Amino acid sequence: MSEQQGIPLRDRFTSHGRARLSAVLRASKVLITIDDVMKTLSVDRQSAAKVLSRWQEQGWLKRVRRGLYAPIPLDAAGTEQVLKDPWVLVPALFAPGYIGGWTAAEHWDLTEQLFRSIFVFTARPFRTKEYTAQGVTFTLKRVGEDALFGLKMIWRGQARMSISDKHRTVVDLLADPATGGGIRHVARCVQNYLRASDADTDTLIRYAEKLGNGAVFKRLGFLASQTPGHEVLAEACRARLTMGNAKLDPSIPCRRLVKAWRLWIPKNWDAEAERD
Secondary structure: OOOOOOOOHHHHOOHHHHHHHHHHHHHHOOOEEHHHHHHHHOOOHHHHHHHHHHHHHOOOEEEEEOOEEEEOOOOOOOOOOOOOOHHHHHHHHHOOEEEOHHHHHHHOOOOOOOOOOEEEEEOOOOOOOEEEEOOEEEEEEEOOHHHOOOEEEEEEOOEEEEEEOHHHHHHHHHHOHHHHOOHHHHHHHHHHHHHOOOOOHHHHHHHHHHHOOHHHHHHHHHHHHOOOOOHHHHHHHHOOOOOOOEEOOOOOOOOEEEHHHOEEEOOOHHHHHHHO
């Protein structure tokens, strides 16, 4: 009987294999691709794919998707989720794109509400609005590459990624309230933004003009008109109203038309706003 029999594959890893894996990890930092292995070990694509497959079988790597792997920490209790920070998956899975919506609102302290998924705007085509990797759900929204502005580059550990800045986050929430969990939550985020010391209404206007979504000015102007001290912002929005009527939130019944803002709102919005 061989000495290797009965020994877990992970424990059979040779010193040569460890050295090769360590070299690849140093080069790749967070996630490992076939190109990382090819470059680091000076092997062809087929050999690199076989090396990655073998390391996965030996329990050192977890396959995220085809050609993309995450290292499994030595102290990992299981392999369902091996990355401590799932944000690092965003550039590899969804670039060009950025973290936005409710996830960016949490990051910029516009809300204390927690959401179960990470919201990502991506110019990459996708089949379903929700994608799961490493046990984490990502909620996706398609965006054109010409709309990749108002972003901030941040580091999470050794990974660099894009997130909508505070002002772009608010504009995105107003462009599509579903990205912020619905208009009631979006309204609270807008109020928190307007109260913040770093609020910049000129930047809000500039971003909204560049995005080219007329509903943003209708929603922002309406909400600003209900917030004392922001009459100037409300008038700036009024001067930019487009033709036609929009809904305050397309996902809920909006049966009352506020003609001044060309905006359909829920029938009981005023009473609900007072409770908030």
